[in-house]
Amino acid sequence: MAIREVLGLYRDLDSAVAAADALREAGFSRNEFEVLSNAPYPEGTFGEESGIHRLFVFPLIGAACGFAAGLLITGGTQLSYPLVTGGKPLLSIPPMIIIMYEGTMLGALIFTVLGVLFESRLPWIGRALYDSRITQGYIGILVRTAPEREARAIEALRKANPEDILTEGGKTGQQPARG
Amino acid sequence: MATHSHAHGHELQRTWELAPSDVLANGLGWLREVGRRLRTPLLICFVLFVIGILAIVATPLRQGFANRQAWTYVAAAFLYLMSTAAAAPALSTALRVARSHWRRPVNRASEIWGVTLILPFLLYLLLLPTFPGTEDRLSIWFGWPLSPWLWGAILMLALTGAGYLFVWFSSVPDLAIVRDHGTPAQRGLAAWLSRGWVGSHRQWRIYEKVVNNIGVLYVLIYVPVMTVLSSDFIIALIPGYFTAVFPAYFTISSFQAGIALTIVTMAVLRRWGGQADYLGREQFWALGKLLLAFSLLWFYFWWSEFIIFWYGRMPREISVLKLLMAETYRWPFVLSFAMNFALPLLILMWNPIRRSIAGPTVVATIVLLGNLIDRIRLTSAAFSQPDSALLGHAHELHEIPAAYVPGISDLLILVGMLAGALMLVLWTARYLPFPSVAEVVGGLWLRAHKPFKHARVIVVGKPE
Numbered sequence A: 001m002a003i004r005e006v007l008g009l010y011r012d013l014d015s016a017v018a019a020a021d022a023l024r025e026a027g028f029s030r031n032e033f034e035v036l037s038n039a040p041y042p043e044g045t046f047g048e049e050s051g052i053h054r055l056f057v058f059p060l061i062g063a064a065c066g067f068a069a070g071l072l073i074t075g076g077t078q079l080s081y082p083l084v085t086g087g088k089p090l091l092s093i094p095p096m097i098i099i100m101y102e103g104t105m106l107g108a109l110i111f112t113v114l115g116v117l118f119e120s121r122l123p124w125i126g127r128a129l130y131d132s133r134i135t136q137g138y139i140g141i142l143v144r145t146a147p148e149r150e151a152r153a154i155e156a157l158r159k160a161n162p163e164d165i166l167t168e169g170g171k172t173g174q175q176p177a178r179g
Numbered sequence B: 001m002a003t004h005s006h007a008h009g010h011e012l013q014r015t016w017e018l019a020p021s022d023v024l025a026n027g028l029g030w031l032r033e034v035g036r037r038l039r040t041p042l043l044i045c046f047v048l049f050v051i052g053i054l055a056i057v058a059t060p061l062r063q064g065f066a067n068r069q070a071w072t073y074v075a076a077a078f079l080y081l082m083s084t085a086a087a088a089p090a091l092s093t094a095l096r097v098a099r100s101h102w103r104r105p106v107n108r109a110s111e112i113w114g115v116t117l118i119l120p121f122l123l124y125l126l127l128l129p130t131f132p133g134t135e136d137r138l139s140i141w142f143g144w145p146l147s148p149w150l151w152g153a154i155l156m157l158a159l160t161g162a163g164y165l166f167v168w169f170s171s172v173p174d175l176a177i178v179r180d181h182g183t184p185a186q187r188g189l190a191a192w193l194s195r196g197w198v199g200s201h202r203q204w205r206i207y208e209k210v211v212n213n214i215g216v217l218y219v220l221i222y223v224p225v226m227t228v229l230s231s232d233f234i235i236a237l238i239p240g241y242f243t244a245v246f247p248a249y250f251t252i253s254s255f256q257a258g259i260a261l262t263i264v265t266m267a268v269l270r271r272w273g274g275q276a277d278y279l280g281r282e283q284f285w286a287l288g289k290l291l292l293a294f295s296l297l298w299f300y301f302w303w304s305e306f307i308i309f310w311y312g313r314m315p316r317e318i319s320v321l322k323l324l325m326a327e328t329y330r331w332p333f334v335l336s337f338a339m340n341f342a343l344p345l346l347i348l349m350w351n352p353i354r355r356s357i358a359g360p361t362v363v364a365t366i367v368l369l370g371n372l373i374d375r376i377r378l379t380s381a382a383f384s385q386p387d388s389a390l391l392g393h394a395h396e397l398h399e400i401p402a403a404y405v406p407g408i409s410d411l412l413i414l415v416g417m418l419a420g421a422l423m424l425v426l427w428t429a430r431y432l433p434f435p436s437v438a439e440v441v442g443g444l445w446l447r448a449h450k451p452f453k454h455a456r457v458i459v460v461g462k463p464e
Helices: A013-025 A057-080 A093-119 A132-136 A147-159 B020-063 B068-083 B088-098 B107-130 B149-181 B184-193 B201-233 B246-272 B281-312 B315-326 B330-348 B358-382 B408-429 B437-444
Strands: A004-010 A033-036 A139-145 A164-167 B003-005 B011-013 B447-452 B455-460
Touching: A004 A013, A004 A147, A013 A033, A013 A139, A013 A147, A033 B201, A057 A093, A093 B149, A093 B201, A132 B149, A139 A147, A147 A164, B020 B068, B020 B149, B020 B408, B020 B437, B068 B107, B068 B201, B068 B246, B068 B358, B068 B408, B088 B107, B088 B149, B088 B201, B088 B246, B107 B149, B107 B246, B107 B408, B149 B184, B149 B201, B149 B437, B201 B246, B201 B358, B246 B281, B246 B358, B281 B315, B281 B330, B281 B358, B315 B330, B315 B358, B330 B358
Parallel strands: none
Antiparallel strands: A004 A139, A004 A164, A033 A139, B003 B011, B447 B455
């Protein structure tokens, strides 16, 4: 299904929150729009619910894999090439600990990288509407919706007095300059 | 003006009364000015670094890896960088995890030192061939195959990777600002490093969690790395030095030096970097308290080790004490004791000094020098032992070597490697706004100064 994007740019927080409210009132679900900003806002500022992320799963899986690899290298080596140990246990735990710890940390690190890339959608492969004024302090409300709902989205965004409205066609819904 | 006075004489830092646009303007102002300001220091550091590299080639490399003593100051530079530059990002993690707001302008000053990690990593690779295998000597590796070379290198690689990942991800939002509004020279690299960052709600949510997670991972790797390094570079190279406390001492004193480095960096940024609105008494005071606490811990761990050797008084223990503290390296030890513990305690115990900007800065400078002297003392003592003194699982230091007196090339190596680290920091500072716009602006929503009767009080928001 084709998806159209509309980006409303707001100079201040109050207008951006009003735009998010207007979109909800117009029947847009929270999944259909995204808030873009140059600094983090407290969770729920725009009426969003705290979503679920699976970030913690990645380092856990990585750590488990790394630990298993470390155990395999150290334990496997000693079991595969058994030495005469004079009655002592074949597996010598202390030297294994360091290498297993290394493996655990390395695995956790590598999988954390994968988790970061996956969960934050970095690098962003697809093209999305963006405006460099967002890193200048403007707040962007990016709507992704069906083509037939685009006009409704623009109408809702306009209600909150935007600085600019950008669409995929490059058309801008410029507002009169405010004092 | 960095602070506002009010009726009761307390001062509230101006940072939290600024508008987001002020913070952004300051960050962008830094980016415009930084290239011109840092050109000369960058050039000086580069020249010193090149001289340091030439000194390594001319002296230790020419003498070969078999002569470990020739590498003493390469090792001292390595351990000092690991104790200071590599420890600073760990402090940043601790402050992030504590979720305090005063730390927001501080984080960048400590995290930026993570970019230097490539230098100690390369020095480590260079030093590895000077170590004999561990099959026939006492070490933390228990003679495991390919130790210390392969396994130590993997640990260092993991730390270096975690450090760069931490610096990169914590800077991504600010790199996006540079990408969009930096000078043309700054934009290329910033665009590449911040590819895909649009500041969406989802990205911010992940950002805060990931930066904390990677920081914690960094600390979890840093502590065992320092444990292994203290063992490989010091304990295992001094026969009869049987201690379980030294790695803890080594790590704690590194955290202390990491705090000191952050304070000195903050003082430099405040004095010459136009950061007076962001790095005020609140930050220096808070870190001064931490520095005092770690100075006390320095003594605690040193004493815990010393008392065992002192009461044991076995011949091997007496030899180690003579080598490290009582005879051969007596004065470096006295200086180290004074600069890492006695002076910080005697200065920072006074409230007015601790609550100032100059007090913690002076003490931090003293600690950085004290840590350098300590690392030189330990490395000089350990690297004086030939392989023959270690092999056969030697349990005692039979002959106490003379003190190692550095030559000109040793000093050039030390200065050159430290200048190299500083060069990397200065170069990175051209691409990152000071203060961190994302951190400080993110804190503006959560902290405000409000009137309360005759006073003005700090109101802190806790969204979680």
